[in-house]
Amino acid sequence: MNVRHLANMANQIATFFATQPGDAAEATAQHIRQFWDPRMRTAISKHAEAGGEGLDPVALAAVRLLAETKQPAG
């Protein structure tokens, strides 16, 4: 998958949740779990592991949460 594109999508989601009450990284991660196919999540997680270039701080934190919690979205 095009990780630059995925990073941009993750940043957009994080930008929204950064304005919401609560933990923005967790909300961003939850949104990604709910709507992203596993191969997209895997690709962005690998990108984060490699430094996460282009990922905003909230998005980067969210992607790291994806790797920690692999249970399905609800």
Next chain:
Amino acid sequence: MTLIKEQDLGTPAVVSDVSVTLEIDGHPVTVPAGTTVMRAAALAGVSVPKLCATDTLEEFGSCRLCLVEIEGRRGTPASCTTLVEPGMKVVTQNERLGRLRRGVMELYMSDFPTDNLAVPSSGDCEMQDMVAAVGLREVRYGFAGANHQDLPKDESNPYFTFDPAKCIVCSRCVRACAEVQGTFALTIENRGFASKVSAGVAEPFLESECVSCGACVDACPTSSLMDKAIIDNGMPNRSVVTTCAYCGVGCSFKAELQGNQVLRMRPHKDGKANHGHSCVKGRFAWGYVTHKDRITKPMIRASIHEPWQEVSWETAINHAASEFKRIQAKYGRGSIGGITSSRCTNEETFLVQKMVRAAFGNNNVDTCARVCHSPTGYGLRTAFGTSAGTQDFDSVMDADVILVIGANPTDAHPVFGSRMKKRLRQGARLIVIDPRRIDLVRTPHVEAEHHLQLLPGTNVAVLNALAHVIATEGMVDEAFVAERCDPADFAVWLDFIKRPENAPEAVEGMTGVPAATIRAAARLYAMGGNAAIYYGLGVTEHSQGSTAVMAMANLAMATGNLGRPGVGVNPLRGQNNVQGSCDMGSFPHELSGYRHVADEGVRALFDQAWGVTIDHEPGLRIPNMLDAAIDGSFKGLYIQGEDIAQSDPNIQHVTAGLAAMECVVIQDIFLNETANYAHVFLPGSSFLEKDGTFTNAERRISRVRKAIPPMAGMADWEVTMALSRALGYPMDYTHPSEIMDEIAALTPTFAGVSFERLDQLGSIQWPCNEKAPEGTPTMHVGGFARGRGKFVVTAYVPTEERTGPRFPLLLTTGRILSQYNVGAQTRRTANTVWHGEDVLEIHPHDAEQRGIQDGDVVLLASRAGETTLTALISERMQPGVVYTTFHHPMSGANVVTTENSDWATNCPEYKVTAVEVRLTNQPSRWQEEYEQFREAARQIAAVAAE
């Protein structure tokens, strides 16, 4: 099977709490106060002769045929204009009345063709009926005097003829154009004997403002206005009630046929979405069904660079299944997927997603709503708990303030647009938020009180500014919010929305909307009575599409405009079954009824019913499928009734994705643009060739009924079943009603829906279940589906698509009245007389700066690609913004649009593309290359002689 002739009660129904009892020819009848004597008589079973009266139009009283006697009154009043009174005694027939009526008819007939051959609707002509009803046997005046029999016919309109020789100047056509359609294109010119119906200022119909909705044709009692198909073929002899296949209004129609030849589509008076009205597409543009381009034989090919080979159904289905199995064996279970269509029925979309989940074994299913209203689903579900509009269409008649944002109802949802205009003529006040001056801004007898002509991409800023005014000027409906909404969310939102950055004065620079206009519009929306929001893709197709939907929900909750008729947040869906395809579980993360695949309890229901284990992970959305294809992990796609190679953004990216796949299966009625990249073509069936249901924008489930046999031998649902069977997952439905039974069993909001119930009730708005056995016209009455309404902070985030020196203009796209989406249907009808090509609308100032004149060919270039179009200089546009449509494949509007998308749903940002426009004298490189490729990719090998 017979021809349905709807009863005409003469004048419209009246709603009143007061009843009046009177006697008609000695028969007592009780009707609502305000009813006319004519209607009361009809309700009593007494038919009073009439010509100028019809129950779809207000009473007029011109033909003098419906005279009656009323005890205690002088003279013979017209029953169509006389209201009932308690105890009234009416005589509708006696020797005196008969003599008067014969005299009237005699005069009419003295200037009317006497030759039956001249009356194409013979057998269904009100003039002929009235001659018989009054017993006219001779015309004492003869026919040699001055008359109108030699006036020339107007045959300019491609679909109907106006023959003034048969016109009795009853004004039914003029009134239909005004009252029902609201276009006011027709008038009676001149006076006395010289009076005649005129389109525009004595123009041919085609050149006038007539929008060819057909209301005048349907209203005409004499066949002066008549369908050319009837003139050419004669009268139909049977009717099939069905639902239109075009926009999300979902009009009910009677398909009228001779044998299996469709002759006419007439709007059905009982249709609750359209109440007997239609538009040019539904009424007339159905000829594509039998167009010579229809592909009726399955085809396969090994490569997109080879010609198609016609094969048997069995060969095509087995080849598709074999390829999908091969691909999955080689690349994994998730390497294939499917796309359902909003132009197909609920039953068909349900089967496609079922096949993907059960036979493909993954959740890689998506639908075209991805690229239009997916933000509606996300936004309204978040705010209210249900991914659907809140009202029925009739609700607009109770609105005092109508806010239209990012929608162009008179072009894209014309029948509802007419109804909206009717309410506006009655006095409702209008706010339009749109970058373009759409017709509703100023049209006969309708004028927007406020037009917020914002820059594309700034919806959220404007919506927030409206809410800011409401919040800071004390216009919040505190009682509604306290009773109905989550208080913690509201407190957070209130703090956010009151911030100075949301003030109209703070956003006017970036939005282009004067602060005073925003403030005035906010005050009107909040304080003007029942306020209803209607919106379209101008809201959703943005990087903040979902945010904008939630911002509208905030506005409606803050002002208490939810949960009753006349209010609400109402998406105008682009295609006829967008709502239904979403309801049916077409999204990769949801099963039917919007339930996430990760929900174990829900999944268990489907696992048990389908005998499989459904994947608990969300699948790929359409843009993700294309990305994955280019990446190499997605290799096969089954597309039913969609044309993503024309409709989706950044076409060169789309086609690169398609070209990277090893098996693309297209199921469609025509070789569409996506088929150029396909390996298997399965012939589809049009809406006239199958049974099923559509669900329109007001959640109304309506029957689609088979009028003619499938031209390729199988309806779409049967094709999907065959493919699933070949994949090793048999489905054995014998009729779509059985599929609906399964949908109802698995989907709580559809629990009470069945074909039998639909036949009883005509149509049903979901939720339909034990709590609402006849459906739910208005949602969220007394409480929200999610419990308490959720206010969401909707901070404005500018799009990443920016203008600059290279691309200084903003392009926004849309569609027009006569064409429909990718044009596959409408381009194959005579509607091309109104729109033969896509054009680029450009403001005179921008055109002058570039030396562009009306009709010049211009290059339209963006960061994504280039195409050429013909320029149309138009003051509908604001300086700096250009507009085009995407109805023609070689126009390539979506070669220019980008892959920017909504943050929540990946809905593309069609509405904001930075572009430059300049004169050119040659096609773009994409146009040249694609035309060459297209020509080769559409070749069908000649069938060898046996």
